[in-house]
Amino acid sequence: xxxxxxxxxxxxxxxxxxxxxxxxxxxxxxxxxxxxxxxxxxxxxxxxxxxxxxxxxxxxxxxxxxxxxxxxxxxxxxxxxxxxxxxxxxxxxxxxxxxxxxxxxxxxxxxxxxxxxxxxxxxxxxxxxxxxxxxxxxxxxxxxxxxxxxxxxxxxxxxxxxxxxxxxxxxxxxxxxxxxxxxxxxxxxxxxxxxxxxxxxxxxxxxxxxxxxxxxxxxxxxxxxxxxxxxxxxxxxxxxxxxxxxxxxxxxxxxxxxxxxxxxxxxxxxxxxxxxxxxxxxxxxxxxxxxxxxxxxxxxxxxxxxxxxxxxxxxxxxxxxxxxxxxxxxxxxxxxxxxxxxxxxxxxxxxxxxxxxxxxxxxxxxxxxxxxxxxxxxxxxxxxxxxxxxxxxxxxxxxxxxxxxxxxxxxxxxxxxxxxxxxxxxxxxxxxxxxxxxxxxxxxxxxxxxxxxxxx
Amino acid sequence: xxxxxxxxxxxxxxxxxxxxxxxxxxxxxxxxxxxxxxxxxxxxxxxxxxxxxxxxxxxxxxxxxxxxxxxxxxxxxxxxxxxxxxxxxxxxxxxxxxxxxxxxxxxxxxxxxxxxxxxxxxxxxxxxxxxxxxxxxxxxxxxxxxxxxxxxxxxxxxxxxxxxxxxxxxxxxxxxxxxxxxxxxxxxxxxxx
Numbered sequence: 165x166x167x168x169x170x171x172x173x174x175x176x177x178x179x180x181x182x183x184x185x186x187x188x189x190x191x192x193x194x195x196x197x198x199x200x201x202x203x204x205x206x207x208x209x210x211x212x213x214x215x216x217x218x219x220x221x222x223x224x225x226x227x228x229x230x231x232x233x234x235x236x237x238x239x240x241x242x243x244x245x246x247x248x249x250x251x252x253x254x255x256x257x258x259x260x261x262x263x264x265x266x267x268x269x270x271x272x273x274x275x276x277x278x279x280x281x282x283x284x285x286x287x288x289x290x291x292x293x294x295x296x297x298x299x300x301x302x303x304x305x306x307x308x309x310x311x312x313x314x315x316x317x318x319x320x321x322x323x324x325x326x327x328x329x330x331x332x333x334x335x336x337x338x339x340x341x342x343x344x345x346x347x348x349x350x351x352x353x354x355x356x357x358x359x360x361x362x363x364x365x366x367x368x369x370x371x372x373x374x375x376x377x378x379x380x381x382x383x384x385x386x387x388x389x390x391x392x393x394x395x396x397x398x399x400x401x402x403x404x405x406x407x408x409x410x411x412x413x414x415x416x417x418x419x420x421x422x423x424x425x426x427x428x429x430x431x432x433x434x435x436x437x438x439x440x441x442x443x444x445x446x447x448x449x450x451x452x453x454x455x456x457x458x459x460x461x462x463x464x465x466x467x468x469x470x471x472x473x474x475x476x477x478x479x480x481x482x483x484x485x486x487x488x489x490x491x492x493x494x495x496x497x498x499x500x501x502x503x504x505x506x507x508x509x510x511x512x513x514x515x516x517x518x519x520x521x522x523x524x525x526x527x528x529x530x531x532x533x534x535x536x537x538x539x540x541x542x543x544x545x546x547x548x549x550x551x552x553x554x555x556x557x558x559x560x561x562x563x564x565x566x567x568x569x570x571x572x573x574x575x576x577x578x579x580x581x582x583x584x585x586x587x588x589x590x591x592x593x594x595x596x597x598x599x600x601x602x603x604x605x606x607x608x609x610x611x612x613x614x615x616x617x618x619x620x
Numbered sequence: 621x622x623x624x625x626x627x628x629x630x631x632x633x634x635x636x637x638x639x640x641x642x643x644x645x646x647x648x649x650x651x652x653x654x655x656x657x658x659x660x661x662x663x664x665x666x667x668x669x670x671x672x673x674x675x676x677x678x679x680x681x682x683x684x685x686x687x688x689x690x691x692x693x694x695x696x697x698x699x700x701x702x703x704x705x706x707x708x709x710x711x712x713x714x715x716x717x718x719x720x721x722x723x724x725x726x727x728x729x730x731x732x733x734x735x736x737x738x739x740x741x742x743x744x745x746x747x748x749x750x751x752x753x754x755x756x757x758x759x760x761x762x763x764x765x766x767x768x769x770x771x772x773x774x775x776x777x778x779x780x781x782x783x784x785x786x787x788x789x790x791x792x793x794x795x796x797x798x799x800x801x802x803x804x805x806x807x808x809x810x811x812x813x
Contacts, residue, residue: 191795208646218642225638228631241779247624299801300792316792323794343796351802358802359714375775385748385788385803392745403631408641410773414766415644417783418729428661428730429766429785432748432803438779440744451627459634 168491170513170552175485188320189483195316196477198426199527206422216415217531220468223406224458230373230406231449237376238447241438246448251281254450258283258365258398259290261446265396267292267363271354273380273387274298275367276314276471277400277450279493283365295357297386299350306333312487314494315424315473320486354386364390368401368447369470370416374409377437378447381420381430388434398446399436403454404467416470419529423472457505462540466501468530475524475534481517490514497524501537504545512550515541573612580606646767654728654762659811662731665786666799667807671759675699678756678810682718690717695741696756706741713743719750719804723784725761726809727769732785733757733809734769736778744780753784753804758812 169177179185203209223230235245248254254277262270270287272278272294284294284305296305300317304310306329311317318326327341336349366387371378378399380387391397407416421427439445458464476482476496487495492503492511497518503511515538524534545551546559565571582589583606590603609617621629659669672678675698682702686692692703693716703720704710721740723733733755740746747753763769773781788803799805 194795207649211646215642215644218639221639222641225636227635228628231628231631247622247627249623249626253623297802298792299790303792316795318792319795321794323796326793343793344798346793347790347798347801351800354802355714359712383788384790384801386801388748388782389745389802392748403627410775411644411767411770414646414770418766425791427665429727429732429783431665431785431788433732433783433785435778435781437777437781440742440779449627451623451630455627455630455634458631461636464634464636 168510171485171489171491171517172513174489174491175517178486178489179484184322185484185486187322188486191319192477192483195425196474196527199423199474199477200426202422202426202428206418212415212419213529213531216419216470216529217468219407219412219415220530223404223408224464224467226408227403227406227458230408231403233373234371234376234406235449237374238378239376241376243376243439243445243447246446248448248450248452250452251450254281254400254448254452255283255286257448258400259287259292261396261398262287262292262363265363265444267396269293269295269361270363270365271295271297271357271361271390271394272301272365273367273382273390274301274317275365275400276311276493277367277402277452278365279310280452281400281450283400295354295361297354297357297390298382298384299347299386302350302354303329306330310488310493312495313473313476314471314496320488355389358386358389358393361390362394363396363398364394365398365400366391368399368405369420370407370413371401371405371447372408372410372413373406375437377410377435378405379413379417379433379435381417381433383427383431385432388432391434391436392440394443396444396446397436397439398448400448400450402450402452404469420470420472423474423527423529453506457502460505462544463501463505463537465532466498466505466534466537468532469498469502470530472529474527474529478523478527480519480521480523485517490517497534497538498532501532501534501541504541508545508548509550512545515539515545573610576610576612580608580610644767646765648764648768652728652764654764655759655811657728657764658726658731658762661728662726662786662807662809665731666789667731667786667809669809669811672810672812674812678720678754681810682720682754686718691715692718692720693746693750694720695739696720696722706743706746708741710741710743713746713749716746716750718752718754719746720754720756721747723755723757723761723809725763725769725772726757727764727766727783728762729765730783730785732769732783734773734781734783736776736781738778747782747784748788748803750804752806752808753787754808754810755784756810756812 323341330336482496500514694703695706790801
């Protein structure tokens with residue numbers, strides 16, 4: 165097995181600072197509450213979710229035609245369409261577009277796909293400088309960290325830490341951690357970048373098969389500043405970003421931002437249809453494992469995701485373990501059902517990083533059965549032998565105990581006696597169940613014992 | 621086989637059986653005054669709405685609230701006495717203090733206005749690069765929600781179009797809301813009755 169820390173080990177690092185955990189937990193829950201407030205103002209919310217879910221089901225069932233239609237329409241408007249089977253090919257296409265235009269500096273707005281493809285690292289190795297322009301992404305870029313949340317990339321960082329980063333890299337006074345001041349500094353610093361970069365890369369929120377246009381949503385305006393000032397605009401999208409018709413945007417744009425942050429819509433929802441005169445728009449359509457996921461009947465619904473982040477904000481495990489503990493570009497519940505498709509062994513731990521409480525599925529705007537998929541991934545992972553030895557051994561003992569009434573009653577009694585007379589036997593560092601957790605008072609007897617005594 | 625054909629073949633092989641597209645049936649919410657709702661919503665997300673009776677009132681408001689030594693730009697001909705007219709090659713737009721543009725319509729449920737590049741003289745970056753943005757909107761042109769918005773857009777063949785809802789903003793630093801991230805620091809809608 166590849167040597168990397170799993171979710172539990174990484175969460176343990178995050179959990180060392182209890183105050184920070186509480187702060188992280190409360191901040192994300194506050195965003196979840198903002199979502200609820202916003203959603204409750206829309207009487208037809210559930211109908212919107214149902215409709216969005218059905219549209220996405222249709223998209224998955226007719227994706228090959230929609231992709232072709234999108235390509236034809238986009239090309240007819242002068243957009244250049246590329247196809248990338250995997251991350252490496254995507255990165256190579258970006259590099260070639262830049263090279264053929266003699267460009268070695270690029271500005272980028274938020275694109276989780278480029279995080280998935282590790283584009284920045286690749287381009288830097290090739291001598292291309294990439295500057296992330298979303299404020300949160302710029303902050304984690306300066307900190308040399310990946311984003312910890314798909315919508316709120318630096319939600320794990322305290323303003324004092326951001327102040328220090330800005331002091332070190334952007335020359336702000338030491339000790340200044342005022343969000344207004346820091347944001348203004350980033351505005352000035354990045355404006356210069358926008359004005360001088362000849363290439364801009366953006367993500368894609370929705371690509372419309374019917375028209376060949378694509379939509380990019382931001383609050384900051386960074387995607388637009390980059391794309392409209394550059395000679396070359398590259399837009400990277402996964403194959404699942406397609407929606408059939410323009411009017412379907414009415415459904416998705418109503419759902420997306422209310423689910424994400426509780427805003428009624430992002431500040432900017434920009435529809436790119438044709439390149440400006442003498443400028444280029446390139447679209448790179450990326451597979452990178454998505455067609456495999458499409459073929460997994462139990463898991464293909466994960467491709468309906470519109471990347472709002474609501475499942476992370478509501479998840480009791482995400483809120484208390486932080487995005488980095490998922491060691492994947494996309495963290496939280498949705499990341500945990502997407503990642504095992506890419507590498508079942510490397511991400512075998514993620515479907516277990518859940519209480520299966522189902523809160524993620526309840527808030528999902530496109531009704532992905534996230535918690536059920538987490539449960540199903542566990543079974544697939546165990547069947548394929550990717551669980552740790554300790555978990556396999558423990559599960560075998562449990563399976564034997566539950567299958568034998570004698571063993572079950574003995575084990576129950578032993579457990580109660582141990583907790584009563586020798587709690588140190590289990591309340592120690594060797595037992596992970598005691599980490600950050602107190603055990604309940606054991607009952608004096610089991611229901612079975614009580615019943616046997618009291619039945620007349 | 622090219623990557624394109626490889627991907628399309630894999631999609632074809634793996635996609636599930638065809639399911640039908642749902643019909644969109646979202647009747648307009650009753651008992652709501654779209655103009656009032658638009659004003660409340662846009663104000664709630666940091667925008668400003670000023671009711672005006674005509675362009676004189678707009679000129680009056682702008683001259684009172686804008687430093688005369690700054691660059692104002694517009695492509696609304698009747699405003700050519702208070703702002704520079706947007707031409708084909710306006711030079712860099714980075715020093716524009718205020719851009720005054722026209723929107724096709726507004727959306728009551730989210731405070732957004734729909735702007736296409738023809739109203740920007742082809743200068744797509746204008747409403748983002750200006751320090752402040754002013755939008756002229758007729759009060760008759762407010763639709764209830766995004767379904768009505770796309771009905772209205774129909775199959776318009778714009779090269780670029782955008783919904784703009786309030787000033788540019790971020791809350792990336794500890795969820796503290798800051799207006800004026802990379803785009804306009806403020807958005808004023810002149811609502812023409």
